[in-house]
Amino acid sequence: MTIKTNLTRRSFLQTSAAAAAASGLAAPLIAQDRVLKIGSYGGYFEDSFKQYVYPGFTEATGITVESVTQPNSADWLITMQQAAMAGTVPADLSLYARDTLIKASREEGLLAPLDMSKVPAASQLDPYFVFEDSPGVLGVGAMSWFSSMVINPDEIDAPASWADFWNTEIFEASLGIARRYNAGFMDVIAATFFDGEETFATNEGIIAITEKAAELKPNVALWWSAESQMEQAMKNLDVVAGTYYHDVAGIMAADGFPILSMFPKEGCVQDYGSWCLSGLSEKGAEAAEFVNYSSTPEVQAIMSRMIGTAPLLPQEATDLTDEEFAAVSGSPSIRPAYGAYLDNETFIQETWDAMLAEG
Amino acid sequence: MSLSTAEDLPTPAPIVVREPSLWFKLGLVALLALLCLVPFLFVLTISFGHKIEGAGWAFGFEFSHYKRFFLGATWPETFQSLYIQRLGYSLFFAAIGAVIAVALAFPFTYFLTRMSRRAQTVWLVVLLSSLSLSEVFIVMGWDILLSARSGLPALLDGIGFTDLMKDLGWFQWFRDVGLASPRAFKFKTSGFATVLCMAYLVWPYAVILLYPALSRLDPALVEAARTMGARPGQVVRTVVLPSVRLPLFGSTLLLFVFLLGTYVTISVFADPSQHTLAVSIYDSVRGSTLNAPFGAAQSVILLITAGLFLIAGQKLSKAGGTA
Numbered sequence: 001m002t003i004k005t006n007l008t009r010r011s012f013l014q015t016s017a018a019a020a021a022a023s024g025l026a027a028p029l030i031a032q033d034r035v036l037k038i039g040s041y042g043g044y045f046e047d048s049f050k051q052y053v054y055p056g057f058t059e060a061t062g063i064t065v066e067s068v069t070q071p072n073s074a075d076w077l078i079t080m081q082q083a084a085m086a087g088t089v090p091a092d093l094s095l096y097a098r099d100t101l102i103k104a105s106r107e108e109g110l111l112a113p114l115d116m117s118k119v120p121a122a123s124q125l126d127p128y129f130v131f132e133d134s135p136g137v138l139g140v141g142a143m144s145w146f147s148s149m150v151i152n153p154d155e156i157d158a159p160a161s162w163a164d165f166w167n168t169e170i171f172e173a174s175l176g177i178a179r180r181y182n183a184g185f186m187d188v189i190a191a192t193f194f195d196g197e198e199t200f201a202t203n204e205g206i207i208a209i210t211e212k213a214a215e216l217k218p219n220v221a222l223w224w225s226a227e228s229q230m231e232q233a234m235k236n237l238d239v240v241a242g243t244y245y246h247d248v249a250g251i252m253a254a255d256g257f258p259i260l261s262m263f264p265k266e267g268c269v270q271d272y273g274s275w276c277l278s279g280l281s282e283k284g285a286e287a288a289e290f291v292n293y294s295s296t297p298e299v300q301a302i303m304s305r306m307i308g309t310a311p312l313l314p315q316e317a318t319d320l321t322d323e324e325f326a327a328v329s330g331s332p333s334i335r336p337a338y339g340a341y342l343d344n345e346t347f348i349q350e351t352w353d354a355m356l357a358e359g
Numbered sequence: 360m361s362l363s364t365a366e367d368l369p370t371p372a373p374i375v376v377r378e379p380s381l382w383f384k385l386g387l388v389a390l391l392a393l394l395c396l397v398p399f400l401f402v403l404t405i406s407f408g409h410k411i412e413g414a415g416w417a418f419g420f421e422f423s424h425y426k427r428f429f430l431g432a433t434w435p436e437t438f439q440s441l442y443i444q445r446l447g448y449s450l451f452f453a454a455i456g457a458v459i460a461v462a463l464a465f466p467f468t469y470f471l472t473r474m475s476r477r478a479q480t481v482w483l484v485v486l487l488s489s490l491s492l493s494e495v496f497i498v499m500g501w502d503i504l505l506s507a508r509s510g511l512p513a514l515l516d517g518i519g520f521t522d523l524m525k526d527l528g529w530f531q532w533f534r535d536v537g538l539a540s541p542r543a544f545k546f547k548t549s550g551f552a553t554v555l556c557m558a559y560l561v562w563p564y565a566v567i568l569l570y571p572a573l574s575r576l577d578p579a580l581v582e583a584a585r586t587m588g589a590r591p592g593q594v595v596r597t598v599v600l601p602s603v604r605l606p607l608f609g610s611t612l613l614l615f616v617f618l619l620g621t622y623v624t625i626s627v628f629a630d631p632s633q634h635t636l637a638v639s640i641y642d643s644v645r646g647s648t649l650n651a652p653f654g655a656a657q658s659v660i661l662l663i664t665a666g667l668f669l670i671a672g673q674k675l676s677k678a679g680g681t682a
Contacts, residue, residue, distance in 0.1 A: 074645070074649070075645055077649070078645070078649065081415065102413070103413065103414050103415065103649065106411075106413065106414040107414060107415055172534075172540065172541050173534070173537075173539075173540035173541065173545065174540055179631060180642075221540060221545060221547075221548070222547065222548060223548075223630070223631045226626075229627060232502060232503075232506065233506075233547075235508070236503075236506035236507050236508040236509055236510075237506075237507040237508045237543075238506055238507045238545060238547055342412075342413035342414075343412060343413050345412060345648050346410070346412060346432045346648070346650075347433065349648055350431065350432050350433070350439060350441065353441060353631075353639075353642075354439060354441045356631035356632060356634075357441050357444055357445070357631060357632050357634065358632060359632045
């Protein structure tokens with residue numbers, strides 16, 4: 001039922017966007033031929049793209065961008081699956097987090113390889129951000145973000161390590177931690193107490209991680225699933241520390257709320273979004289041009305300044321100042337155990353949920 | 360005389376009405392099938408589908424998701440009662456929420472039906488319009504009302520109740536039952552907040568469901584009982600309650616089934632250890648595992664459970680009606 005509603009709303013958005021494009025932009029014929037539909041997460045995020053990234057791209061290449069709203073990556077993948085079955089292309093380029101990208105790559109025909117000869121700028125990115133599978137490069141990093149440790153500096157002193165969260169004398173019923181098994185907290189535990197990503201290789205390792213998480217339960221006041229829950233809880237003093245998005249915490253702090261996003265010695269969890277070309281899209285050439293544009297150091301820096309995402313290049317490659325870089329990025333970076341999350345997802349999810357469900 | 364008049368009267372009217380009513384009925388059945396049966400069959404079909412680990416799912420015919428529900432994914436190595444526990448919490452919260460809503464709605468509606476016509480209209484319009492608020496709005500409202508800085512904990516702190524409890528040494532008790540942090544009271548997340556919000560959610564429905572029955576209640580009955588010397592409490596217990604016990608039971612059952620599917624309230628106010636099947640279904644279908652077959656299997660089980668309760672309710676109320 002929900003799927004249906006979403007579809008209708010989305011197709012409505014699409015038609016209205018198309019109508020707006022047709023009526024509003026009486027662009028020259030050539031530009032009209034070269035149109036690219038790009039998906040991005042809605043709201044502030046999408047607005048920033050429309051304001052700071054797409055106009056520069058149109059100016060540089062003459063290709064008009066039609067912005068498409070994605071709710072997030074996982075739900076958008078369902079929409080794209082259904083669209084592919086129906087033979088439609090809601091967006092030529094979609095933005096997928098890495099786990100969703102790998103999932104999409106495993107479904108035949110859902111993604112088309114990008115013509116990398118037209119994306120020279122991607123060679124400057126850390127190879128980690130360029131996802132290659134048998135048909136070719138299926139995803140090129142767009143931007144990245146960190147799930148960091150946040151604290152209320154008015155209430156507590158900054159901990160040096162994630163391990164401090166387990167101290168009940170300081171944190172009893174005071175933490176807000178992401179609830180979903182793949183939200184990054186398992187990776188934090190693996191990096192803090194075990195051997196990092198390797199720990200996920202065996203079921204025993206996964207059980208050890210969940211058992212460590214179970215010890216934290218007396219200190220967790222809120223296991224949040226929606227971003228807004230944690231935002232409200234930090235603002236309202238329901239929690240005084242926890243996990244949250246580094247960039248959003250920075251914006252909240254700039255608005256005057258007592259929140260400090262920080263990197264303890266083990267680091268924070270880094271996830272990233274990739275541009276992926278729809279398997280049915282006929283705009284492969286335009287898409288490659290956009291991916292190239294978005295991979296350039298200049299545009300990476302624009303996104304960091306204006307949207308708050310971490311660049312996929314080292315700071316030296318961009319013209320970001322130390323302060324600007326620290327606002328969106330940091331080190332060390334904990335990289336999620338994507339492989340295990342996918343290949344062993346049922347076991348990990350059930351073990352984690354069962355741990356949370358114990359009274 | 361009267362008999363012959365009755366025989367003389369032509370009675371074609373009902374027959375004329377009956378003819379199109381057959382088509383009308385068939386149409387209704389078709390519509391019902393389209394709206395209820397087809398989606399249900401679709402969900403049922405998906406629940407037998409095959410989950411591809413690390414990717415999506417495909418149509419198939421296997422019982423693995425039902426097995427997972429009752430025994431866990433890793434059975435027979437280990438046994439997992441996680442989903443049965445969640446079904447239990449679905450029933451638990453829905454039952455308590457429905458009972459509280461009806462218990463609070465009953466006295467309100469009783470006095471409402473004793474008000475002037477005009478006052479009744481105003482109240483009913485207000486109640487009906489409050490139904491237009493979605494669950495999300497209501498949860499947001501309670502979220503703020505129960506927050507540490509802006510809501511009830513701040514109020515308790517402001518009037519000195521928190522300090523009083525700390526001085527008396529009773530504060531520890533609230534911490535033990537999970538209603539306080541070392542600093543102050545906290546109601547999120549708690550079973551208290553969950554039940555409160557769920558009862559609030561269906562309270563207007565309870566009033567509207569009880570209103571017809573209570574407004575039909577003959578005031579003469581109450582007056583007669585009072586004249587014969589019964590105290591007000593006695594009147595309610597022995598006259599009013601028995602005469603509306605069927606509507607009371609029926610509304611509770613309806614609201615119970617309605618609350619089985621509550622999602623937002625649970626995901627915001629309930630601790631993960633008290634999450635219900637609705638949360639689990641959402642996590643399976645829309646979450647990152649893309650496990651629609653398992654979500655569908657859980658939905659089918661929830662639906663069957665709701666159906667069983669409705670049938671049992673029907674049987675009970677029939678038995679109660681004849682007794």
